[in-house]
Amino acid sequence: MFRKCKQIVRLIKNRLKYGNYAYHYCFLPIEKKKIVVTAHEGRGYSDSPKYIVDELLHQGFDIVWLIQDGKKDSLPVGVRPVKYGTKQALKELATAKIWLDNCRKKYSxxxxxxxxxxxxxxxxxxxxxxxxxxxxxxPVAYLDRAKRDAKKCDYMLAGSTFSRAIYENAFWFQGEVWMTGTPRCDLFWQDVEVTKKRVADFFQVDMATKFVLYAPTFRKDASVAVYLQEFADLKEALQTRFGSDWKVLVRLHPNIANLAKDLAYDADVLPATDYPDMQELIAATDLLITDYSSCMFDTAIAGKKTILYTPDLEKYLQKERALYFEIAELPFPIAKTPKDLVNQVQTFDELAYGQGIQRFQEQLGFAENGTAAATTAKKIKALCQ
Structure with a gap:
């Protein structure tokens, strides 16, 4: 109860802090060629908004990206940075024709x-x-924000009929769902070698190197105790089963990115939490290891190998959140111990795995074909006429 009261007080303070300015700016004219964009509450140039904006650059739009301090260098030429959560950000939103976001808005x-x-x-x-x-x-504060945000939303993007149903039934949303596919996943249809070189250069490794990406999701207690932290046996198994030299990329969820510094790294285990684009890591990687993160579905779209490492499955189901799928029904091999994980690598059946991924895509009505960003950009241009 005390936690809920604190959340409500914080919510009221934010409304009082920005409310008068927000209403004042609403007397200014709307600029029909202005697009105001946010991703992950200003954490950088990323996710689907990035790929949509890439399609809109240098076409006469005033593209404003609301961004946190220290992240402005991630923006390309042609995008105007404005500090996230400021009065100026509210002014930009109040006068823009298009709002584009990938999360519920905290300030609008x-x-x-x-x-x-x-x-x-x-x-x-x-x-x-x-x-x-x-x-x-x-949390109460999040639910309040989500419901208010949903009333403002006109369009959502979906990459499968399964997702479209969730947006229509669980998002307090009365607008239209565009079955465009997922803009951030368009990268998987582009030249993988170009992306692989960019990632390899960033980590200063040879292009022939294969990557295993370890990307677990966060827990409510913000602990990394259950995470895989010893990778020597895994690396040996990968090299024996698939050949080549392998490097491990470790990437934590944005909610606990500050804990990445507490993990151990060496010449074979590289910190990837601060790499600017998760999609590029997925495109460049040869195997994903995760637990309950949605990145498993990105690799399913990309046709990449994925293994789930879930040492705390029973506890997670009890204390965290219910799931849309039974873990055992997903098309990914599952390991509960480091030894199980090594065994899953050693016995990985690529043919059976590929068939399972194809069935899964068909069952959920996947609608991904690499054109989502271009299709969405075309729709935005039409709306701004």
Whole structure:
């Protein structure tokens, strides 16, 4: 109860802090060629909004990206940075024709007639239940924000019929779902070698190196105790089963990115939490190891190998959040101990795995074909006429 009261007080303070300015800016004219973009609450140029903006650059739009301090260098030429969560950010939103975001908005002015809000969401598919489907597990302040945000939203993007149903039924959403596919996943249809070189150069390794990406999700207690932290046996198994030299990339969820510094790294285990684009890591990687993160579905779209490492499965199901799928019904091999993980690598059946991924895509009605960003950009241009 005390925690809920603190959340409500914080919410009221934010409204008082920005409310008067937000309403004041609503008397300014709407600029029909202005697009205001945010991703992950200003953490950088990333996710589906990045790929949509890439399609809109240098076409006469005033593209404003709301961004946190220290992240401005991630923006390309042609995108105007404005500090996230400021009065200036509210002014930009109040006068923009298009709002584009991948998360629920923390700070936004009243939406005006003629303005259009497009929500890409931050995963093409997800394992953990979200929004109304997880209403009892979510904080009061977040639920308030989500419901207010949903009333402003006009369009959402979906990459499968399964996701479209979730948006229509669990997002307090009355707008239209565009079955465009997922813009951030378009990268998987592009030249993989170009992306692989960019990643290899960043980590200063040879292009012939193979990557295993370890990307677990966060826990409520913000602990890394259950994470895999010894990789020598895994590396040996990978090299024996698939050949080549392997490096391990370790990437923590943005919610606990500050804990990445506490993990151990060496010449074979490299820190990847600060790499600017998760999609590039997925495109460049040869095997993903995760637990309950939605990145498993990105690799399913990309046709990449994935193994789930879930040492705390029973505890997670009890204390965290209910799931949309039974873990055992997913098309990914599962390991509960480091020894199991090594065994899954040694016995990995690529043919059976590929068939399982194909069935999964068909069952969920995947609609990904590498054109989502271009299709969405075309729709935005039409809305701005």
């Amino acid at each position: 002015p009243p939406k005006r007639k003629g303005q259009i809000y497009i929500q890409t969401w931050h995963s093409p598919l997800r394992l953990k239940k979200i929004e109304k489907d997880a209403e009892k597990q979510l």
